[in-house]
Amino acid sequence: MSYNINKKGYYGKFGGAFIPEMLYPNVEELRQNYIKVMAEPDFQREFNLLLKDYVGRPSPLYFAKRLSDKYNTKIYLKREDLNHTGAHKINNTIGQILMAKRLGKHRIIAETGAGQHGVATATVCALMGLECIVYMGEIDIARQAPNVARMKMLGATVVPALSGSRTLKDATNEAIRDWINNPVDTHYIIGSVVGPHPYPDMVARFQSVVSEEIQWQLKEQEGTSKPDYVVACVGGGSNAAGAYYHFLEDTNVNLIAVEAAGLGVDSGESAATSVLGREGIIHGSKTLLMQTKDGQITEPYSISAGLDYPGVGPMHAHLYTSGRAEFISITDDEAMAAGLKLCKLEGIIPAIESSHALAIFEKKTFNPNDIVVLSLSGRGDKDLETYINHFKL
Template identity: 65%
Template sequence: MSYQVDENGFYGPYGGSFVPEVLFPNVAELAENYQDIMADPDFQNELKRLLHRYAGRETPLYPSPYLSGLYGASILLKREDLCHSGSHKINNTLGQVLLAKRLGKKRIVAETGAGSHGVATAMACALLKMPCSVYMGEVDMVRQFPNVERMRLLGAEVIPAVSGSKTLKDATNEAFRHWINNPEDTYYVIGSVVGPHPYPDMVARFQSVISCELLGQVPELTGKQLPDYVVACVGGGSNAAGSFYHFLDHPAVRLIAAEAAGKGLHSGFSAAATFLGKEGILHGTKTKFMQTIEGQVLEAHSISAGLDYPGIGPLHAYLHDTGRAEFVAVTDDEAMDAGIALSKNEGIIPAIESAHALAALAQLRLKSKDVVVVCLSGRGDKDLETYIQYSTSQKSES
């Protein structure tokens, strides 16, 4: 069974390109050219140079004494939080902005939830001299205010999305509208493995640098050729796609995707698309997302702005249906407790997105010989206010 995209942009029944007619030439141009551009030695050399000298790759694989002792297995943290920008997002934005320049585009538009993709896009655009507009939900702009100011300092225009829930879904809607109105000179840098083909495949390829590095790091640290588990959080799913990519065809490696259950799977305040969603068209692709009986998109909830999205990428929908990846639901409280525990016991403050992956470890039946890689997708600087509020509320309740 192949887990790669087919020639029409599908992973099994999921994927494809469902866009307005005005955008079809842009998407078709990208689909026709992205593989050739990415395979070009000059492009690859430039990207590798920037990933190494600018973004700080390769990132360490860190054996966690605290987590290993807690779960009785070898827990290794892939430290994407140490990338320049503070998350894995820079892997993709450097690649896409370089690609946009190859296509002759003059302006970049992007969406962001937690702000990590927006910051990484703004950094890549500042470096590569491309003007940049970033859409961000008005609610997320409040809870991720430091990242808003970072984007502005980097020269990006930050535009609030004021419709719907004023979060990531709505920022994505506004970015699509901008692209529709400016199809000739604008390139849309999508931040996750979502959207019309070829974005899910392209983003997965740019993020696959994570699992490519793991192929060398795991044997060096453990003596085992492959890990027993790879664990990552999933909203749209870019860090998970990158962490899973080179292990997809190794069935002995169990792939664990941690979704945001919010206040509980059946609370009405959740973002766990594989548990609560069904098939449909969202943001230009066929995938799984939470929707009403009539097919209208339901509002998602997560304490993590980066996981506050009603769907998952088509690759992950396919991995779910085929059973190649196992999806677990992690509540807000479970994630916050896991993030605070790692901070206090290891001196590493994880992004709340990443804390969902840490909390998922409690749902695995691990053995002492197991080697478990957890993708620490980002650092928690942007989430300090949320951590403080949560800690304060916990103290007041006790």
């Protein structure tokens, strides 16, 4: 069995491009060009140079000694939190802005939930001097004021999504509508491994720099390029896709995906799509999603704004149903406690998304000799207020 995308744009039975005809030319143009453009030496040179000098790659693969001692195993943290703008999101936006330029697009649109992808998109638009419009749910705008301000400082226009539940899924709908209305000059930078083919594959490829670095960094430190486990949190799933990418077909490397259980998977306030979702269509992709019996998409909940997407990328739906990856859900409280533990043990304040991944060490026991690489996908600066409120700091 393959865990990569097939020629028709599917991971197993998941993926595809379930899009209205109005979007077909846009998506088709991208589908026909993305692999070719990414393979161009000139593209590769510019992409790699920006990742190095602008983003600050390679990000360190840090052996977390005190954390390892505590859990009696070998834990390496892939420090995506040290990237410019504070998370893995920028790997994708750098790639896509270069793609947009080569396709002759001069207007960029994006959706954002918590604002991290919006900031990463506004950043690369400023870098390239391109117009940037970010759709953000009206409710998210109210609760993520600092990121809204960042996007504005970077020159982006933030447009409130007023429809539906006024959160990430509706911001995504609005961005798609904008793209329908502007089919010629606009590129849509999707922020995760979601949406119609070729987006899940394109975003995974841009994020795959993470697992590529893990391979050689681990070789330097451990003499092997293969960890026993790769652990990452999954909302839409882009940091996980990047951390898994070069290990997908090597079943000696165990993959662990950590979802947000919110207040608990049975509480009605959760974002654990693998547990609560069923096969269906969301944002142009056939995947697992949280929905009513009648197929209406429901609103997920997590304390972490980056994990409360009602679907999951089609790659992850395939990894789940095929059993290739183990899926674990972590509650708000478990994640927050794990985040604080990392602060005290390693001097690193993680994003709450990444704290979910860290919480698995309380749930799962590893052998002392296991090499566990954990994607520390983002830094916690953006989450200070949530940490303050949670721990009454």
